[in-house]
Amino acid sequence: MIFDCAGKSLDLSAPRIMGIVNVTPDSFSDGGKFLNHDAALKQAEKLIAEGADILDIGGESTRPGSDIVAEQEEIERVAPVIELISAEFDIPISIDTMKPGVMRAAVKAGAGLINDVNALRTEGALAAAVELNVPVCLMHMQGTPQTMQNEPHYDDVVAEVKAFLLERVDTCIKAGIKSEQIMLDPGFGFGKRARHNLRLMKHLSSLTELPYPVLVGVSRKSIIGDMLKVTVDERLAGSLSLAAISTWLGAKLIRTHDVKETHQAVKLSQAVMQVEDFD
Numbered sequence: 657m658i659f660d661c662a663g664k665s666l667d668l669s670a671p672r673i674m675g676i677v678n679v680t681p682d683s684f685s686d687g688g689k690f691l692n693h694d695a696a697l698k699q700a701e702k703l704i705a706e707g708a709d710i711l712d713i714g715g716e717s718t719r720p721g722s723d724i725v726a727e728q729e730e731i732e733r734v735a736p737v738i739e740l741i742s743a744e745f746d747i748p749i750s751i752d753t754m755k756p757g758v759m760r761a762a763v764k765a766g767a768g769l770i771n772d773v774n775a776l777r778t779e780g781a782l783a784a785a786v787e788l789n790v791p792v793c794l795m796h797m798q799g800t801p802q803t804m805q806n807e808p809h810y811d812d813v814v815a816e817v818k819a820f821l822l823e824r825v826d827t828c829i830k831a832g833i834k835s836e837q838i839m840l841d842p843g844f845g846f847g848k849r850a851r852h853n854l855r856l857m858k859h860l861s862s863l864t865e866l867p868y869p870v871l872v873g874v875s876r877k878s879i880i881g882d883m884l885k886v887t888v889d890e891r892l893a894g895s896l897s898l899a900a901i902s903t904w905l906g907a908k909l910i911r912t913h914d915v916k917e918t919h920q921a922v923k924l925s926q927a928v929m930q931v932e933d934f935d
């Protein structure tokens with residue numbers, strides 16, 4: 657279960673941590689903090705020191721109602737940062753984008769994994785991913801970031817998300833993506849109400865039992881805010897609780913803003929899962 661991310665390996669035989677570096681002015685949690693390259697590099701350095709196993713670079717916020725960013729603008733935000741991080745550190749880098757042109761520029765700059773919240777459905781994205789021949793994360797989203805939280809509806813959210821992801825896997829493999837280069841993600845908060853997010857978490861094993869590693873991204877998200885009625889900067893405890901639950905249920909990659917604390921939570925849940933039953 658080792659992903660080759662453009663020569664840098666990501667070993668998913670145990671749960672790992674994906675640190676978030678948003679190079680956007682409007683990301684819901686840290687928007688604007690890392691728009692300049694030095695700040696982004698410093699953030700990368702911090703997350704690596706705290707134990708990140710991969711860094712996820714995003715140039716377009718996909719929080720509900722976010723603005724669409726032009727492809728060239730998104731490339732100008734992410735490519736220089738990826739180049740800097742890739743030159744400076746030996747850590748695998750993922751590009752969080754839906755756009756094929758950004759995928760190409762990011763991999764050229766040193767990214768080794770495509771993290772697509774749109775599961776390669778954008779025109780040209782699947783062809784780009786096949787050509788770039790790097791691992792991909794396929795995530796479920798109902799609608800678009802601009803529309804997804806307007807009355808999301810499911811008859812059976814767990815079954816529907818699982819069916820969507822398996823259909824995308826089938827399409828990707830038929831197009832030439834290797835199955836061992838695929839990871840899946842239920843897409844917490846992407847066209848889901850609180851109860852949908854909770855059901856997806858409760859039944860996460862319906863995804864983790866599949867032969868693909870599962871990535872979970874709940875860091876500081878509305879699943880926490882809805883339940884605890886706390887603001888974004890008061891969601892660390894909730895994020896860590898869900899990180900522990902996710903890994904307990906088989907998630908192999910936790911996407912987070914808070915790497916140090918999440919690393920501790922994951923280490924504990926691993927310790928419980930792996931302890932010998934008898935001396």
Ligand SMILES: Nc1nc2[nH]c(SCC(=O)O)nc2c(=O)[nH]1
Pocket residue numbers: 684717718719752771772773793795841843844871872873874877911
């Ligand atoms: N794979 C994956 N990529 C993501 N990119 C974002 S951006 C919005 C935010 O961080 O709230 N979320 C996710 C997620 O949940 N999974």
